[in-house]
Amino acid sequence: MKKRHFDNIGYDVSLLGFGCMRMPTVDGDDGKIDYDAAAAAIYYAYKNGVNYFDTAYGYHSGQSELFIGKALSRYPRESFYLADKLPAWVLKEKEDVERVFNEQLQKCGVEYFDFYLEHNLTQENYDKLEDFGAYEFLDEMKRQGKIRRLGFSFHGDIPTLERILADHEWDFAQIQYNYLDCVNSNAQKEYDIIASKGIPCIIMEPVRGGALANLCDEANDILKGVRPDSSIASWAIRFAASQPNVLTVLSGMSNMEQVEDNIATMSNFEPLDEQDSKAIDSAVEIFRKYFTVPCTKCRYCVKDCPQGIDIPEMLRIWSRWRLEKKAESYKNNYLKVEADARAAQCIGCGSCESLCPQNIGIIEIMENMKALNAELGIE
Numbered sequence: 001m002k003k004r005h006f007d008n009i010g011y012d013v014s015l016l017g018f019g020c021m022r023m024p025t026v027d028g029d030d031g032k033i034d035y036d037a038a039a040a041a042i043y044y045a046y047k048n049g050v051n052y053f054d055t056a057y058g059y060h061s062g063q064s065e066l067f068i069g070k071a072l073s074r075y076p077r078e079s080f081y082l083a084d085k086l087p088a089w090v091l092k093e094k095e096d097v098e099r100v101f102n103e104q105l106q107k108c109g110v111e112y113f114d115f116y117l118e119h120n121l122t123q124e125n126y127d128k129l130e131d132f133g134a135y136e137f138l139d140e141m142k143r144q145g146k147i148r149r150l151g152f153s154f155h156g157d158i159p160t161l162e163r164i165l166a167d168h169e170w171d172f173a174q175i176q177y178n179y180l181d182c183v184n185s186n187a188q189k190e191y192d193i194i195a196s197k198g199i200p201c202i203i204m205e206p207v208r209g210g211a212l213a214n215l216c217d218e219a220n221d222i223l224k225g226v227r228p229d230s231s232i233a234s235w236a237i238r239f240a241a242s243q244p245n246v247l248t249v250l251s252g253m254s255n256m257e258q259v260e261d262n263i264a265t266m267s268n269f270e271p272l273d274e275q276d277s278k279a280i281d282s283a284v285e286i287f288r289k290y291f292t293v294p295c296t297k298c299r300y301c302v303k304d305c306p307q308g309i310d311i312p313e314m315l316r317i318w319s320r321w322r323l324e325k326k327a328e329s330y331k332n333n334y335l336k337v338e339a340d341a342r343a344a345q346c347i348g349c350g351s352c353e354s355l356c357p358q359n360i361g362i363i364e365i366m367e368n369m370k371a372l373n374a375e376l377g378i379e
Contacts (some may be wrong), residue, residue: 001049002269004247006200008171009149011081011114013248015241016266017052018045019204020068021059022252022297030299031061041259042071046080048263052248054202056085056119057104058303069108082110083202085119085153086134089303089355094132101141112145115202117174118152120300120357123160135168153204155357158186158193165197172247174202176296176357178212179239179280180287181205184294195245203249206240207233209296211319219283226279233258234265239280242271293319293365294358301352301362310341311352311362318365327376334369334378343369344379 002015024037042053053072055064065084072080084104091097105111116138118129129135141147151172154161164170173194181187194201207213213233214220223235240249249266253259272280295315302311314337321330334342346366353362373379 001051001263002241002266003049006247008198009200009247013081014049014051014266015246015248015269016045016050016237016262017054017083017202017248017250018042018050019250019252020053020055020064022254023060023064023067024254025060031063033060033063033067035067037255038067039071041253041256042068044256045253045259045263046072046075048267050263051079052081052083052115052250054083054115054250055108057087057090057100058300065104065107069110073109077110081114082108083115083117084108084113085117086129086138087119088125088128088134089120091128091132091134097129097132097134097137101137101146105146112148114148115172116141116147116150121152121154121160121164122156122357126156126160126164130167139168151202154190158189161190161193165193165199170199172200172202174204174250176205177201177203177240177243178206178208178236179284180208180212181294183284184288191243191245200247201243201245202247203240203243205296206249206251207236208294209252209298211295212236215283215287219287222279222283222286226275230265231261234261235276235280235283237262237265238270238272238276241266241269293322293360295319295360296358298357300355300357303355304351306349306351307345307347308341309343309345309352309366310337313337313341314343314369315360315362315365318369321372330372331376331378334373344373346370 003012004015005012024034026032026034053068055068086100090100118134138147138150142150149171151170151174152164153174175190177187177191191201215232220232223232237249240246251262253262293315295312297312299312317330317333343366348363350363356362
């Protein structure tokens with residue numbers, strides 16, 4: 001497994017990191033991790049050189065920390081790096097910062113975190129953490145050895161990023177970075193700003209929640225024409241890993257096939273060459289014509305949905321409809337979802353949109369799906 005080393009980090013970190021946000025589940029229930037399947041994936045990754053594991057308070061409805069703590073307990077503590085994150089949205093008062101941090105240590109069954117982050121920093125979340133003195137507390141935990149490296153994950157605008165970097169000293173930053181967001185949003189600018197500060201980046205959403213694992217036929221054909229034996233997803237992983245200021249690339253692997261493919265990509269890592277880069281540029285240009293909803297399936301949107309709608313699945317179904325325009329396929333996919341979790345249940349309250357890091361117009365899409373359902377005769 002390819003390793004990366006930055007002097008300010010001081011660790012040899014596997015270029016592939018295991019994101020514990022999309023583990024295998026039981027019957028599609030996000031809060032029920034399929035322990036045997038998930039543990040097998042973790043063990044295979046560890047055995048093949050992956051040493052960075054990333055969890056968070058809210059992943060898998062709070063079960064991710066418990067799972068990864070148990071799964072990694074069979075290995076020497078110094079043989080892996082564990083990352084966790086402070087969730088601004090669950091904090092009600094200043095004292096909650098310490099309470100949640102200690103709860104996370106207990107859930108993970110560790111005495112320290114190798115990497116710890118202020119989670120999902122938007123202007124609103126950052127303001128809240130600043131008001132609660134979160135950085136000062138976490139910096140003290142670092143002095144006590146309960147945090148080894150302190151950073152943040154980012155989902156805000158450029159002025160907020162510049163403010164965060166100016167306010168405090170950080171060991172690393174975690175950003176959403178992939179070849180689509182480099183042309184559709186500020187991903188490249190964020191990367192460049194952070195790199196200019198000499199702060200290494202950890203990459204999340206390199207395959208954009210699976211959207212870059214299968215583009216459209218024409219775009220796929222371009223990539224396959226250059227590297228016929230490589231998966232479409234491997235192009236996205238290699239794109240992120242080819243950037244020089246990247247410490248590790250996180251992949252939320254949900255089955256063994258994905259684990260094996262990503263490990264093969266990073267164990268025999270080849271940075272993008274000129275031909276590869278031109279192929280990606282051409283594929284992106286084509287794919288952008290089809291790509292409609294920038295959902296990464298983070299599932300923040302469903303936390304406070306009063307109707308219990310499976311919003312990420314609705315957005316996925318809508319995207320495939322826009323891409324394929326196959327009525328029967330749309331109908332079959334839509335009706336596979338439990339009736340009370342479909343777009344038809346949306347009341348337009350907006351709670352989902354306030355939580356979406358991608359700023360997706362979810363209400364409008366739900367209304368569009370209702371109109372399409374009426375047109376196609378779907379109840």
